[in-house]
Amino acid sequence: MIDHSPTRELSVIGSREGIQSLVDALAGQGYRVLGPTMKDGAIVYDDVASVDDFPAGWTDRQDAGRYQLERRGDAALFGFAVGPHSWKRFLHPPVEGLFTAHEGDDGVVTFSPAAEMPRKLAFIGVRSCELHAIQVQDRVFSGGPCVDQGYASRRQDAFIVAVNCGQAGGTCFCVSMQTGPAVESGFDLALTELPQDFGGALVVETGSTAGAALLEGIPHQPATDAQMAAAQAVVAHTAGQMGRSMQTDGIRNLLLDNPHHPRWAEVADRCLSCGNCTMVCPTCFCTTVEDHSDLSGNTAGRIRSWDSCFTLDFSYIHGGSVRQTRQSRYRQWLTHKLASWIDQFGTSGCVGCGRCITWCPVGIDITAEVAALRAAPDTARHGEDDGGA
Structure with a gap:
């Protein structure tokens, strides 16, 4: 100020x-x-x-x-x-080289940083x-x-x-x-x-x-x-010009206490799992790592690129993906962003820039979703498995 x-x-x-x-x-x-x-x-x-x-x-x-x-x-x-x-x-x-590895004629493999x-x-x-x-x-x-x-x-x-x-x-x-x-x-x-x-x-x-x-x-x-x-x-x-508002009092407990709220299924019916919200978000940091080699097989490199918790493969472990439904993936994103992020880093993962709202192809509004959960919390706090924790 x-x-x-x-x-x-x-x-x-x-x-x-x-x-x-x-x-x-x-x-x-x-x-x-x-x-x-x-x-x-x-x-x-x-x-x-x-x-x-x-x-x-x-x-x-x-x-x-x-x-x-x-x-x-x-x-x-x-x-x-x-x-x-x-x-x-x-x-x-979005894409960052981590290192390269090269095998010389003597069979010795040397590693070096990918970039200056x-x-x-x-x-x-x-x-x-x-x-x-x-x-x-x-x-x-x-x-x-x-x-x-x-x-x-x-x-x-x-x-x-x-x-x-x-x-x-x-x-x-x-x-x-x-x-x-x-x-x-x-x-x-x-x-x-x-x-x-x-x-x-x-x-x-x-x-x-x-x-x-x-x-x-x-x-x-x-x-x-x-x-x-x-x-x-x-x-x-x-x-005084704000286009949206979000009530944040008690938001961590609100989200953690409502894992089976019917609103998650409603928003999943609209969500495309495109990952736009995570790509434009200034705080999302999920990545994946890939290894590549040249045609000779003598040189390989490892790169890191942005990924999204909205993709099916992001939570893949031996035997399949942990979060197999759009419902579970949207819930994971919103609950992490506004609740468990606080436990991890001592702050919310949202800064109110509104990018995720603007650039969502179907116009899902994070402030509206929080308001819907707050208006009618799931007091039962129980429910059937929705296809991914």
């Missing part, structure tokens, strides 16, 4: 020229600069080299199973919610819900005794330029999850895009010494009282 105390100094940079200077400064320090851009009818995160790569003047309209880009009435650079991509795809790539150390990453336009998602994955991949070295190396030097949301999407519910819309921590710089009455200027807050050092090389000036008040008003307005 933006702090208006006298000891907290906020700065202002120009909209287009400020972002261009920011991109140039990060690139000059060897970062791979990533930010929002338009591609294939959506706003996605990709490499950016110029402010012209940003989706100036575009917004998104989102609802359950619906996403559409529309023109805004201004030239705002961050006047949209979130698209199908999350920053997870850069910190925890990655370039430093710089993210521009990270929303508060996404910052929370990154922090959730930090717990998963580097918060325990077994650290994922690939994730840790990419995360270690990541430079994060956050953005306070100026517009909520139709499926956003970050206020319910206490994950937004204002950024509070975990960033190097945080931007708030002011209305056009202020010339589209960006209020900048520093969150680290690295952020402060970078800002020194970018033309800026102290924010005025009017600009600081306008920045606060932007966030407050967005908080």
Whole structure:
């Protein structure tokens, strides 16, 4: 949250020229600069080299199973919610080589890492819900005794330029999850895009010494009282725009106490088991591992790729899959996301970004499913086996 105390100094940079200077400064320090851009009818995160790569003047309209880009009435650079991509795809790539093995002419097999150390990453336009998602994955991949070295190396030097949301999407519910819309921590710089009455200027807050050092090389000036008040008003307005809400009180016990609720069968009748919700989710981390070899048989490699608990093979063990029905797989996903995740990592696995609602082909709404369970809990807590625990 933006702090208006006298000891907290906020700065202002120009909209287009400020972002261009920011991109140039990060690139000059060897970062791979990533930010929002338009591609294939959506706003996605990709490499950016110029402010012209940003989706100036575009917004998104989102609802359950619906996403559409529309023109805004201004030239705002961050006047949209979130698209199908999350920053997870850069910190925890969809496909990642783990190692290669090569057998030499002498019959000796040598193992080597599959890839060199990655370039430093710089993210521009990270929303508060996404910052929370990154922090959730930090717990998963580097918060325990077994650290994922690939994730840790990419995360270690990541430079994060956050953005306070100026517009909520139709499926956003970050206020319910206490994950937004204002950024509070975990960033190097945080931007708030002011209305056009202020010339589209960006209020900048520093969150680290690295952020402060970078800002020194970018033309800026102290924010005025009017600009600081306008920045606060932007966030407050967005908080009142939420397209969805979820009551989270007692949600862990609600889900764990209702394994045989008839709602699971109802949602399974609509679910396609496509896995879209897990692919767009910024916190889901399930993977599978595959080994490949070349035609000569002398070189083999192991890769890790994203997987989904919605696939039949994901829970396969000797003798078959543990969760053979869509009902059991949807229940596993939702119960893990909102209940047992808390037991594992001390936090919910949901940050309220709404992606799973928007990108579900049949418009299944996670907030509606929780509300249905809460409205009529299964007090019996018993039932017949539904084809998978």
